[in-house]
Amino acid sequence: xxxxxxxxxxxxxxxxxxxxxxxxxxxxxxxxxxxxxxxxxxxxxxxxxxxxxxxxxxxxxxxxxxxxxxxxxxxxxxxxxxxxxxxxxxxxxxxxxxxxxxxxxxxxxxxxxxxxxxxxxxxxxxxxxxxxxxxxxxxxxxxxxxxxxxxxxxxxxxxxxxxxxxxxxxxxxxxxxxxxxxxxxxxxxxxxxxxxxxxxxxxxxxxxxxxxxxxxxxxxxxxxxxxxxxxxxxxxxxxxxxxxxxxxxxxxxxxxxxxxxxxxxxxx
Amino acid sequence: xxxxxxxxxxxxxxxxxxxxxxxxxxxxxxxxxxxxxxxxxxxxxxxxxxxxxxxxxxxxxxxxxxxxxxxxxxxxxxxxxxxxxxxxxxxxxxxxxxxxxxxxxxxxxxxxxxxxxxxxxxxxxxxxxxxxxxxxxxxxxxxxxxxxxxxxxxxxxxxxxxxxxxxxxxxxxxxxxxxxxxxxxxxxxxxxxxxxxxxxxxxxxxxxxxxxxxxxxxxxxxxxxxxxxxxxxxxxxxxxxxxxxxxxxxxxxxxxxxxxxxxxxxxxxxxxxxxxxxxxxxxxxxxxxxxxxxxxxxxxxxxxxxxx
Numbered sequence: 001x002x003x004x005x006x007x008x009x010x011x012x013x014x015x016x017x018x019x020x021x022x023x024x025x026x027x028x029x030x031x032x033x034x035x036x037x038x039x040x041x042x043x044x045x046x047x048x049x050x051x052x053x054x055x056x057x058x059x060x061x062x063x064x065x066x067x068x069x070x071x072x073x074x075x076x077x078x079x080x081x082x083x084x085x086x087x088x089x090x091x092x093x094x095x096x097x098x099x100x101x102x103x104x105x106x107x108x109x110x111x112x113x114x115x116x117x118x119x120x121x122x123x124x125x126x127x128x129x130x131x132x133x134x135x136x137x138x139x140x141x142x143x144x145x146x147x148x149x150x151x152x153x154x155x156x157x158x159x160x161x162x163x164x165x166x167x168x169x170x171x172x173x174x175x176x177x178x179x180x181x182x183x184x185x186x187x188x189x190x191x192x193x194x195x196x197x198x199x200x201x202x203x204x205x206x207x208x209x210x211x212x213x214x215x216x217x218x219x220x221x222x223x224x225x226x227x228x229x230x231x232x233x234x235x236x237x238x239x240x241x242x243x244x245x246x247x248x249x250x251x252x253x254x255x256x257x258x259x260x261x262x263x264x265x266x267x268x
Numbered sequence: 269x270x271x272x273x274x275x276x277x278x279x280x281x282x283x284x285x286x287x288x289x290x291x292x293x294x295x296x297x298x299x300x301x302x303x304x305x306x307x308x309x310x311x312x313x314x315x316x317x318x319x320x321x322x323x324x325x326x327x328x329x330x331x332x333x334x335x336x337x338x339x340x341x342x343x344x345x346x347x348x349x350x351x352x353x354x355x356x357x358x359x360x361x362x363x364x365x366x367x368x369x370x371x372x373x374x375x376x377x378x379x380x381x382x383x384x385x386x387x388x389x390x391x392x393x394x395x396x397x398x399x400x401x402x403x404x405x406x407x408x409x410x411x412x413x414x415x416x417x418x419x420x421x422x423x424x425x426x427x428x429x430x431x432x433x434x435x436x437x438x439x440x441x442x443x444x445x446x447x448x449x450x451x452x453x454x455x456x457x458x459x460x461x462x463x464x465x466x467x468x469x470x471x472x473x474x475x476x477x478x479x480x481x482x483x484x485x486x487x488x489x490x491x492x493x494x495x496x497x498x499x500x501x502x503x504x505x506x507x508x509x510x511x512x513x514x515x516x517x518x519x520x521x522x523x524x525x526x527x528x529x530x531x532x533x534x535x536x537x538x539x540x541x542x543x544x545x546x547x548x549x550x551x552x553x554x555x556x557x558x559x560x561x562x563x564x565x566x567x568x569x570x571x572x573x574x575x576x
Contacts, residue, residue: 018356097394138327
């Protein structure tokens, strides 16, 4: 029934079509694999190119859907050319496309043709953090009441457990304003691009919210997220920003849902 | 307060399971987030929704909230896109674990995957890639289906592919391969009628012959979708399974023939790119429902093919 050269082979042997077929998918320099053909053995160059096109275009589109503000800033043509380089050099390692493109912000910063837009990488970092926040696990944020019930003498040693969706992105540029204006499809020509801005990305209720942190806020929250007690985080914040406003920051972090629980060292 | 938050233990979550909506004889659509607010506002009286499993493999957030809301009122079909069942390498056990968790969590009426592959070594290509039809691939793919079915503790429906190339190595027809695969693994089949039409056009065989050879008795779901047209190296028509437009007339005709032979089984209209308004996609599903209903009348008495 079967040709001798096939039936004599061990049927459990690992077939080799994976390497043979996929080798040229994202490498335009390589020829159409020999293992495929059209009907009656005819040439399959354009046929194989359908797969090449599907792979590259769908991955470019995956990046475009993760980084819409970056695409709005650069324009679609520039973005697709940049994304094509990235897709070919760094294809996904996971079938979960919402995990793709973690190294795209770094790639953008090194990308030769994007050097005139030095804040583009940080805008991309906020967009990547936005998507991570969107898919992160659900948790009930810490309530103001729970925090308010802590006796004053225990506040200094208070330790906070971060919400799974919280992300902080720090930028030497006005990345938060530029991100927000482009995601909302607003005018951007009035934005001063080189005021340093830090982003706080959280999901306090159902939806992702991006906030611009005040001076010292990023240091304060980063320390708390790392597990430092409140007093240590406050000192660190005051050291980098003497105008750091503790009560406003505490109110803001509750409102933003940065943390889920507190531990005041009381073993209960 | 705390008691409600702690509801996540397994005993309590069993009480929160979804209603068992029947999917028998229904037409449905892909669930697109662009349509979510229109669907939730309208709450169509019947139908089902199919979701790509991978889009719900994040830990939490809005996607799960949306799917829970839809699942409360409708049967859903969980459609895996990247298990790489048709690939030469082992199934990714982490991915299979995520897939099994979704089956457990959402209790879908239908669970399906593709006769295709998308990962080689560690690279994920995000496309449904073809495989040669040989004894060796048959044995391997049957093992993969068995592994998936064991993990989710139920049979899957395996979808016939649309292809643009043939493998020089292939020793059997696609229908022989699929029939034997279903026999060995015990899986059901998802018949994508558009894929049949696309592959038949691309490879110059008769779609009707393919349907005659296809083990229709194992089909538990039908897919319909739109395709696009290009040309191959010789300038001959090459159809692309693009899911970016309405179902073609020829595909409606083939669907009518399948529904006549097989009775009213759950039928999905897919639309994944250039997504139209909800009313347009819904109208496609209603057209499919009308065909199913017409054939339901001829199958109403003593049919052995009625879907569960």
